[in-house]
Amino acid sequence: MGAFLQGFMVMRTLGKGVIQNVTIEKAVASLLAAFVWIIVASYLGAPISTSQSIPGAIIGVGITDWILTKELLVNLSVVYKIILSWVVSPLVAIALSFVLHVLLTHRRIASRLKSRRVLLFLISFVTFMSAYSFGANDVANATGVYVTIAGSAVGTPDMETMRLLSLYASFFIFLGGYIFGGRVLRTMAYKITKLDLQTGLASGLANFLVVWIFTTIPYVLFGYGLPISTTYACAGSIIGAGMARSRSLKGVSARTVLFITLAWVITLPVTITLSITFYLLIRSVVGV
Secondary structure, eight states: OHHHHHHHHHHHHHTTOSBSSOOHHHHHHHHHHHHHHHHHHHHTTOOOOHHHHHHHHHHHHHHHHHHHHSOOOBOHHHHHHHHHHHHHHHHHHHHHHHHHHHHHTSHHHHHHTOOHHHHHHHHHHHHHHHHHHHHHHHHHHHHHHHHHHHHHHHSSOOHHHHHHHHHHHHHHHHHHHHHHHHHHHHIIIIISSOOOHHHHHHHHHHHHHHHHHHHHHHHHHHSOOOOOOHHHHHHHHHHHHHHHHHTSGGGSOHHHHHHHHHHHHHHHHHHHHHHHHHHHHHHHHHTO
16 A cells, blocks of 8 residues: 555655666666575565665666776765665664653553553554555665666656556565565564563554655655665664663664674675676676
8 A cells, every 4th residue: 555655756766766877687687686685684584675785786787887888877866865864764763762662651651551452453553554654665666777767768657657566566575575574574573672562562653653754754845755774764663662661772682683783784785796796697698
């Protein structure tokens, strides 16, 4: 629903392109590189960012072109904005989740949320909204390269095309979640901190608000939604809720946070290296 109703907001942003002159060969190489790394990381249970993997892979083919043609086609202004979102989204999520947990556990509010049934209903609603906001923001990562290619030929695709593209991508998002999602789910649900109903509600609400606000408000104000890392926002919200419950860093697993951070750090060089390799192979096969 999020992808279908609001996915176009961020598609238009990524449609501007991380690099200029995106060809079919570059698109295939970058998407293949991102696909391979995301599947490997998901199998290992590492919650890496699609919003980092795909731009990293696209940068890789841009670097290859720069080496081969001596012409830099990477849109640095777009890259700076994407990198900024990688930093901002988890920090905002940590802070918001911390504040929400403090508010939800305040005696006046907590007294009204004593019912387990009420808490479970709220968590179910927040989970729905988190999934909705994920679709609205993240579907553009899977479709942005197409939008860039189409944009260079006929301009930005119309609303109907982008919505059909959202539905197509959403099916495979569901398929990936069903097949490999459980491994990452275990990391997020059990290994970062010990979630209870209050921390679950606070982290879920923070995750939803951060992703939805970055998707919607900039579009209303400036005409384009900001593509942020929904993975970083989700992990940040869980870390923030865990810290709020214990009022210290001891509320989160340092080992798990280090594992997640390491996966984030190596994502960029891994996807760049993979995309360079795939792009060179494709060029040699098709004779570009």
